[in-house]
Amino acid sequence: MAITTFVLGNSGEGKSFSLKHLDPKLVGVINVNNKPLPFRGGHDFKKIATDNAERIKQVLLQSQAPIIVIDDFQYVMGNEYIGGANQKFTGDAAFQRYNIMAYNAWSILNTAIREVPDNKRVYILSHIQEDNGRSKIKTIGKMLDDKIVLEGMVTMVLQTTVQDSQHFFMTQNNGFNTVKSPEDMFQSELIPNDLNAVDDAICDYYGIAKNPNQQPEQA
Incomplete structure (x- = not known):
């Protein structure tokens, strides 16, 4: 079971930029909207561009x-919704359309959590929306929200914030978001x-090797 983390925030608050200090040799990026990473050296990361849920699940497993x-998980739902905007859906067809979009989003997350091998880390970057005064992951309609809380x-769940022109992650819930992290993981x-x-911090907390393929140094 992979350790899966949501990184949520508004556009421009540093979600994609947070990849900057990761070692590109250890990272695979599923780039939903095929946009360049916003820092020098971003082209060094291995990227696959797709917004297709089945393809994303295949990449996760392989x-x-x-x-x-x-990166930009919400566009898996958003692109599918906008892509069918010029079609007319009525009755059961309209209901089924939302069911399919909800299933696709859920199935990606379910694959990451349940089927990706142990000790891997999956980071899902996504936008937020306001719901009754509380920020949460952005979805499409109520079909998904009424049945499942993705967070x-x-x-x-980490969330971006900007204070005094500096970019941070929030690690603890403030009563107005869905942020959470394990006890004492962050100080x-x-x-x-x-x-x-x-x-x-995750590798240290759970006793995971940062790079499981790295050979131990010889004495």
């Missing part, structure tokens, strides 16, 4: 990288938006 990042499927409610430091 990737040899110990760290897998899905409830994972142990850790502060705000940490730099550095996904490599987050990955180090």
Whole structure:
């Protein structure tokens, strides 16, 4: 079972930028919208561009990288919704359309959690929306939200915030979001938006080798 983490936030708050200090040799990026990473050296990361749920699940299961990042997860749902905007759906067909979109989003997360091998880390980057004064992962309609709390499927949810022109991750819930992290994993409610430091903390907390393929040094 992979350790799956949500990284949530508004556009421009540093979700994609947080990959900057990760070792590209250890990372596979599923780039949903096929956009360049916003920092020098971003082209060094191995990327597969697709918004197709079945293809994403296939990559999750086949990737040899110990760290897998899905960038802009909400567009798996958003692209599918907009892509059918010029079609007319009525009655059962309209209902079924939302069912399919909800299933596709859920099945990606379910694959990451249940089927990706142990000790791998999957980071799912996604936008947020406001719902009754509380920020949460952005979805399409109520079909998914009424049945499943996506954040409830994972142990850790980080959210971006900008304070005094500096970018951070929130690690603890403030009553107005869905942020959460394991007890004592982080020493502060705000940490730099550095996904490599987050990955180090996860590996240390759970006793995971950062690179399981690395040969031990000879004495």
